[in-house]
Amino acid sequence: MYAFDLERPGRIADAVKLLSDSEESQPLGGGQTLIPTLKQRLAMPERLVSLTAIPEMQGVCLSDAGEVCIGGATTHATVAAEAGAYPALAALAAGIGDPAVRNRGTIGGSLANNDPSACYPAAALGSGARIITNAREIAADDYFQGMFTTALDEGEIITEVRFPVPEKAHYEKFDQPASRFALTAVFVAKYADGVRVAVTGASEEGVFRWSEAEAALSADFSAEALSGLSLSGDGMISDLHGSGAYRAHLAKVLTGRAVAAAR
Amino acid sequence: MPKDHGVGASSARREDVRFLTGRGKYTDDIALQGQTHAVFVRSQVANGVITSIDTTEAAAMPGVLAVFTGADFADVGGNPAGWQINSRDGEPMKEPKRPVLAHGKVRHVGDAYAAVIAETEEQARDAAEAIVAEIEEQPAVVDMGKALEDGSPLVHDEIGTNQCFDWGWIEDNRAATDAAIKAAPHVTTLELVNNRLVPNAMEPRASMADYDPGTGDYTLYTTSQNPHLTRLLISAFVLGIPENKLKVVAPDVGGGFGSKIYHYGEEALVLAAAKKIGRPVRWTASRSESFLSDAHGRDHVTKIELACEEDGTFIAFRTETMANVGAYLSNFSTATPTFLHGTLMAGNYAVPNVYVNVKAVFTNTAPVDAYRGAGRPEATYSLERVIDMAARELGIDPLEIRRRNFVQPDQFPFTSAAGLEYDTGDYGALVDTLEEMIDRDGFEARRRDSAARGKLRGLGVNTYIEACGIAPSNLVGVLGARVGLYDAATVRVNATGNIAVMVGAHSHGQGHETAFPQVVADMLGVDENSIEIVHGDTSKIPFGMGTYGSRSLAVCGSAVVRATDKIITKGKKIAAHMLEAAEADIEFTDGQFSVAGTDKSVGFGDVALKAYIPHDFPLEEVEPGLEETAFYDPANFTYPSGAYACEVEVDPETGKVTVDRFAAADDFGNVINPMIVTGQVHGGLAQGIGQALLEQTTYDSEGQLISASYMDYAMPRADDLPFYEVDHSCQTPCTHNPLGVKGCGEAGAIGSPPSVVNAVIDALHAGGHTHVTHIDMPLTPARVWSAINS
C-alpha cells in the first residue's frame, strides 16, 4: 500500500467538496474492493474520503411511493436484516461474500464498482431501481455501461438507491467456486406492468437485461415459457470457470429456477 | 470403555489451546531488536534472459540497507535435489543448478532475481519497484508434451533438453508386462491428468535471520517441517555455514502439507543479508508470493492400462507418466513421481505384472514437489480410476472386482509386483467395514429421492495402499536418496520427575505435543501432562529428518520408544542400587521399580530424584542423570491401507457436484490417539475432495499463473464437504516398529479423489450419459456440464 490521507466527513456536502478538491481523491465505502487493490499497489490515491460516517447515507426505509430506499453507504448486512419489505433483495444481500464482507461492504460501493460478477447490479437493473447521487438521479437502465463502467462522473457519489417493490421476485445465484461471486446469476422481478430479467456474471458487457425472456415471462410467468429461448455464448465471459456457452446456458437455467422460486 | 489417558485415549490436543486463542508463536510473530525487512523482486515473465539489472537508484532510496541480485550468489552452491534418479539407459538425471536468486535467466513467473533489505517493509517495497531489470522475454514452455518435442524452448539451455529423466520401474519387468497386456482378453486404457495443486498452508512461508558478529553464529527462524534438513542443505550445499554455527528454529508452523519440507532461496538470502548488514533480516511471503513460489504438488499426465481376464482377475498394470518438475528441482521432486509413485503401482492387489515409466519434465512453472500424499495419491488415482472403468466395462461390481484381486491376509508379508514388501494388511476386512458404513442397501432409495429432485446420484468406491513412515535408510539409499531417513529422540527426566522429550519430528498441526506424551506416559507410568515435547530447534533436539510422509509416529515415535526403553534400563540400575538388589531382579510396571518376588519397590519419581542427587552412587556402574537418546531407523516402510466410498449428487443442468456422503475405513495399525487420527483423516479428505472437485492450478500458454489468488483458486470450505463417516477399527499392526503404527497423515488425501470421480461417473451413467467415461479433475461444474453435453 502507498501512503494516503483518510478523511471521514459527516455530511454529503463535505464529502463532495473533499472529492472535488483534488483529482487524486477517491471515495471509500466498505473498502472490500478498494483496500485489496491498494494493498496490491494497483492504485495510489492521495486521499480517501470515507462515506461510512455520513448518517444521511445510512439505513433502509420504505418511501411513500412504496419503494425500498437504501442509503448509499448501507452495508450488505444491514440490507439483509432490514429490507424485509423486498425479500428477494434482502436475500441477495445475505448471499454476498461472507459475514466480514457483508458487515463492511456497501451497496454504493458495489454499484459504483459494477463488477461484472457482482450481485447488486442484477437487483438494481432487475428492479428498475433509481440510483440517487449527490448531483442527480439515474435510472438503472442508463446507469450500467459495461464492465466496471457506470454513468457516474468523477467525484460523483451514490447517496441512495430506490427499489420499486415487485409482486414477486427472486435472485438465483450460481457461485463461482473460488470467489463465490456469481459465476452467473439472474434476478427476476414481476411487476404489474411486466417482468424484468437481469443477468450478471455472464456478459463481457456486465449486467444486462434479457429482453426475450422478459417478453415471454410477461406473457406467461412460468419456467416453461422460456423453453424456446436461448442466449448466445458470443460476448459472454469465458474463463477457467466456464466458457461463454456454459454461462449462456446457465443464464437460462437460472432464469427458470428464479421464476419457479419467485415469491 | 474408551481409555481416558495413555495410548488409545482421545486426549485433547493440548497445543490447540494456544492455537485457538491466538497465542501460537509463528515465525512472523518473532521480533528482534534492530530487525530489517527483505522484499523480493520476482519475474513477471516465465522465461527470460536477464540482460541487465540496475540497482543504483534502489540502493540510494530512503531506508535501504542492501540490495542483492543473482550475481551476489554466483559463487555459492545450488539448492540440490535430495534423490538421484537414473534413466532407463543408466544416465543420471539432469540436475541444473537452482541458485539462491535467479542469475542470467528467469525461469518461471515468481522466480526471484533480486532482493532489497530496508528499515521498513514499505521502504523495501518502494526500492524493489525502483530496480530496473532488462529481461528479454523468450517463448515459454508450459505443456509437458510440448516441452519434450524437438525444438521446444528450453528451461535450462545448458542441459540441452527439458527431460530430467526417463525412469522405468521395474525395467526388468517391462517385457513381461508388455507381453501380458498383448495376450490379455480384456484391456482397459485410461488417459488422465492428476491436477497440479497449490499447497496453500494457512501460514505463508516466512524466515528471519540473525547473525551475531561477536560469535559468528547464525540463527534462522523459518517455516520448516524439518529444521535439521534445512540446516544440512544450507551448510553442506548452499552457503557453507558450518552446522555448528547455524541454528535453525522452526517455531509454530501453520501447516505445511509438504511445501515446507524444502529449503528455499529466501532462507539463504536472509542469512546472507543478516551477515552483510549485521542486523536481523525478516521476510514473510504475501499470499501472492505463496501462489507463485511455494513448491506445488502433483501435476502428472498419465496413460494407464489394466489388462484382465473376463472375470476381472488382474493380469497387468502398465503406466506411462509425464511428471512436471517445474523450472527447478526442489529437494524431493525427483523422488515423488518415482519411488513414492511407481513402487505403489500394484496397489492392494496380487497382480503379477507391473511396469511404470515416468518422464520428469522441466517447464517454465513453479517447482513441483511432494504435497500431502506425494506420489501415492497419483498412484492411487490412476489405479483406482482404471479399475473402476474396467469393472464397468466388464459388468462387475466395483467392490467385487477389487475383492477378487486383493492380496489375501495369509499372503503377508507380500512382495508386490512393484517391488515393495507389504508387512501386514486385511483389505477384505476394510471393504467389509466400509459396506457396513455406507448403507449400500439404501442407495437405490436415495438415488430415487435425488432423481425426484432432478439430481443424479452416484456411488464411487476405491481402496488404497500407501508406503509411509518414510525411511528406512538402507532401502531409500538403494532407491537413490542422498540422505538417511531415520529419526531421533532424547528423553530427559528432570530431577523432580517431569520429562522433556526432544524429538526430530516437527509438529505443524499434527498434534505431536499431545500424542507423543501418551506413548511415554504409558511406558513410564507417569501422567502424560508431566511430559513436554520439544521440537523444531536444532540447538535443542538431537537430530531429526522431520515430518512428512506420515513418518512422525512410525519413525520418530519409535525413536521415542527406544530412548524411553533406555531410561527404564537405567532406572532399573538406579533402583537396584536403591533397593540393594541385583539389576536383573528389578521389574518395572506402572511406574514402580520392584524386586521380583518381594514387596520392595521404589517409584519412578524417587529414582529420577536419585539420579540427580547421587550422594551414594556406585559411580563406576551408574552415571548420574537420567537422559537418553535413541536414533531409530526402521526395517521397512509402513503400509497403511483403506477402503473409501463417496456418494455424490450431480445437477445435470448445471454440472454442479455435491458430495453428500463420504465414508473412510482405514487401517493405520495401532492407534495412539483416535481423535487426532480422525482429525487427520478429516483434513486429508478435505484436501482430496478439494483436488477432485475444486482446486485448479492453471498456467496459460505464456506461463502466467491465472489461478494465482483465492478469487480463482478454489479451496474447499466447510460447506463443500459432507459429514464424514470415519472408521479405523481395522488394525493390522505394523510388524517392524515397536508401536505397531503405520501413519495416518496423508491417507485421506491419498484415498479420496478416486471415489469422488468414480461417484460422478456412476451418477452420469445412471442418468443415461453413458458416453462419459472419464472427466479430469477438478470436476468443476463447467467441466461436468461440458462432459455431459460433449
Ligand SMILES: Cc1cc2nc3c(=O)[nH]c(=O)nc-3n(C[C@H](O)[C@H](O)[C@H](O)COP(=O)(O)OP(=O)(O)OC[C@H]3O[C@@H](n4cnc5c(N)ncnc54)[C@H](O)[C@@H]3O)c2cc1C
Ligand atoms: C471475499 C469477498 C467476497 C465478495 N463476494 C461478493 C459477492 O458474492 N457478490 C458481490 O456482489 N460482491 C461481493 N464482494 C464485493 C463486496 O460486495 C463489496 O461490497 C463491493 O466490492 C464494494 O463495496 P465496498 O463498499 O466495499 O466499496 P469500496 O471497496 O470501498 O469501493 C469500491 C469502489 O467504489 C467506489 N465507491 C464506494 N462507495 C461509493 C459511493 N457511495 N459512491 C460512489 N463511489 C463509491 C470507490 O471509490 C471504489 O472505486 C465480495 C468481496 C470480498 C472481499
